[in-house]
Amino acid sequence: EAQVTQNPRYLITVTGKKLTVTCSQNMNHEYMSWYRQDPGLGLRQIYYSMNVEVTDKGDVPEGYKVSRKEKRNFPLILESPSPNQTSLYFCASSNIPPGANVLTFGAGSRLTVL
Amino acid sequence: LAKTTQPISMDSYEGQEVNITCSHNNIATNDYITWYQQFPSQGPRFIIQGYKTKVTNEVASLFIPADRKSSTLSLPRVSLSDTAVYYCLVGGTGPGGAGNKLTFGGGTRVLVKP
Numbered sequence: 001e002a003q004v005t006q007n008p009r010y011l012i013t014v015t016g017k018k019l020t021v022t023c024s025q026n027m028n029h030e031y032m033s034w035y036r037q038d039p040g041l042g043l044r045q046i047y048y049s050m051n052v053e054v055t056d057k058g059d060v061p062e063g064y065k066v067s068r069k070e071k072r073n074f075p076l077i078l079e080s081p082s083p084n085q086t087s088l089y090f091c092a093s094s095n096i097p098p099g100a101n102v103l104t105f106g107a108g109s110r111l112t113v114l
Numbered sequence: 115l116a117k118t119t120q121p122i123s124m125d126s127y128e129g130q131e132v133n134i135t136c137s138h139n140n141i142a143t144n145d146y147i148t149w150y151q152q153f154p155s156q157g158p159r160f161i162i163q164g165y166k167t168k169v170t171n172e173v174a175s176l177f178i179p180a181d182r183k184s185s186t187l188s189l190p191r192v193s194l195s196d197t198a199v200y201y202c203l204v205g206g207t208g209p210g211g212a213g214n215k216l217t218f219g220g221g222t223r224v225l226v227k228p
Contacts, residue, residue, distance in 0.1 A: 004157075033216065043158070043201065043218040050214060058215055090157050098216060099205020100146045105157030 002027045006091050006106035013081055014114050021076045021109045023091035031098045032074035036060065036087040037108075043090065049074055050096060081113040118202045118219035125225045132189040134222050136202030139183050145206040147178060147185045152199045152221070161200070162187065189224075197226045 004025045013019055025032065033048035035058075045058030049068040063085055065077040074093075078085060088110050092103040119137040126132045138147070146165050150158035162169055164176040164185070175188040189196055199221040 031214070035218075040220075042220040045216050045218075048214060048216070056215070059217060088155075092157070096214070097206055098214060099148070099203065100144075102148070102160045102163065103150070103158070103203075103216075105159065108155065108157055110155075 002104065004091055004093055004104050004106035006089075006109045008109060009107065010110050012112045012114065015082055016080050019078050019081060019111075021078075021089060021091075021111070023074045023076065023106060024072050025074075025091075025093040025104070026072065027093060027104065028071065029093035029104075030071070030096045031101075032068065032091065032093045033058065033098070033103075034064070034066065034074070034076045035090045035092065036085075037090065038087050046076065046089075048098075078111075081111075083113050085111065086113045087111060117217065118204055120200075120202055120219045120222045122220065123223040123225070125227060126192055127227050128193055129191050132192050132196070132224060132226075134187045134189075134200055134202075134224070135184055136187070136204075136219065137184045138202070138204045141182050141204055142206060145182075145204050147176065147182075148203045148205075149174070149176065149187045150201045150203065152201065158201060192224075192226045194226050194228065197224060199223050 034046040035043045044060045047066040049055045091106040094103045095101040148163040149161045152158040162174045162176045169176045177186045201221045
């Protein structure tokens with residue numbers, strides 16, 4: 001089944017404790033991206049990647065890092081999480097260009113930073 | 115990047131047709147218009163995509179006027195299960211890869227009542 005898999009689905013952590021949210025897709029998509037969703041703010045893009053070793057900032061990249069060492073994986077790294085990063089996170093992938101293709105989203109990862 | 119504006123919410127009743135209009139005044143020549151549906155605690159999923167005129171699939175229709183500065187998603191005969199948030203996304207290749215950075219609008223919360 002074609003899908004985007006995120007892990008963990010739920011996570012509670014404390015301020016400053018580094019964490020990584022993994023994202024993997026099995027559709028051989030070039031484009032991968034991360035979003036955060038907060039009440040009343042819709043989906044905001046954090047980072048995106050056009051292919052292996054090619055990443056770029058979205059609208060809200062502060063406090064996040066990403067890497068794209070393999071085509072199928074695009075982990076989101078929070079080096080020093082803070083409470084304002086408490087949010088619902090989604091990973092998505094597509095063929096390029098993403099605006100002219102269909103994004104496939106993961107099920108989401110709900111992160112709470114205490 | 116084409117900024118999109120949608121109504122925040124709308125209510126409807128089972129069996130009625132729901133029309134959601136998205137404004138995108140600065141849409142670029144090579145931009146496509148894509149609509150996504152999101153249920154609570156799930157990732158958005160693709161509904162329909164178009165470039166101009168009218169597109170219809172098994173779940174919705176998309177109407178795009180000649181100037182392409184807006185688009186209307188039409189959901190025929192909605193049921194309770196169509197209660198969700200609907201997002202309009204405008205994007206394409208963009209000059210210099212600008213279309214790869216995606217900006218979703220705030221979404222429209224549709225409530226279908228019995």
